[in-house]
Amino acid sequence: MSMVGRTGLAFAALVVGLNAAGAAEATRLGTYKNWTAWTSTDDNGKICYISANPQDKQPPTLDHGDIFFFVIDREKAPVFSADGKTVTGYQPMRGEVQAQMGYAIKLDGNLFADIDGKSYKMRAADQTMWLYAAADEAGFVEAMKAGTQLVVKSTSARGNDTTYTYSLSGVTAAMAEIAKACP
Numbered sequence: 001m002s003m004v005g006r007t008g009l010a011f012a013a014l015v016v017g018l019n020a021a022g023a024a025e026a027t028r029l030g031t032y033k034n035w036t037a038w039t040s041t042d043d044n045g046k047i048c049y050i051s052a053n054p055q056d057k058q059p060p061t062l063d064h065g066d067i068f069f070f071v072i073d074r075e076k077a078p079v080f081s082a083d084g085k086t087v088t089g090y091q092p093m094r095g096e097v098q099a100q101m102g103y104a105i106k107l108d109g110n111l112f113a114d115i116d117g118k119s120y121k122m123r124a125a126d127q128t129m130w131l132y133a134a135a136d137e138a139g140f141v142e143a144m145k146a147g148t149q150l151v152v153k154s155t156s157a158r159g160n161d162t163t164y165t166y167s168l169s170g171v172t173a174a175m176a177e178i179a180k181a182c183p
Contacts, residue, residue, distance in 0.1 A: 033170030037177035045075030048182035050174040054164035065102015072096040099129040109155025
């Protein structure tokens with residue numbers, strides 16, 4: 001495997017919440033056009049996800065770092081108390097949408113994901129963005145399967161507006177692969 005492939009694999013494992021103490025190395029299930037399907041395990045069980053890099057990064061004059069977009073399924077995801085401080089149990093999680101940026105994100109910045117003209121507001125913590133409303137995730141994933149292009153917009157902590165364009169070609173096949181691996 002090339003250094004870029006190993007680096008991308010290691011980075012992808014970190015992003016989806018795997019840690020050295022409780023995680024197995026991610027295994028590539030297959031690449032489907034622009035999307036790759038992966039599986040791994042952590043202390044809570046199996047994790048399956050698809051990932052892609054943007055085909056276009058704007059503005060071209062910035063050092064964007066490593067940029068990924070994920071859809072993640074977990075066998076057991078923690079459920080937190082209302083104050084977010086205590087794990088109260090575990091449940092399966094399907095279709096968590098996540099964008100990983102190579103820089104700190106401005107929390108009150110222009111954070112959106114757009115699929116073929118339909119816009120979804122996003123929220124951020126550090127270098128990661130999620131859909132603002134978790135209730136939108138299932139519809140977002142279905143829109144990805146039916147769509148042709150995903151555009152993610154963010155604002156860096158330094159105030160730079162950025163735009164990332166992904167082809168959605170291969171999403172349906174990659175999602176089918178992780179559905180088999182994480183039923």
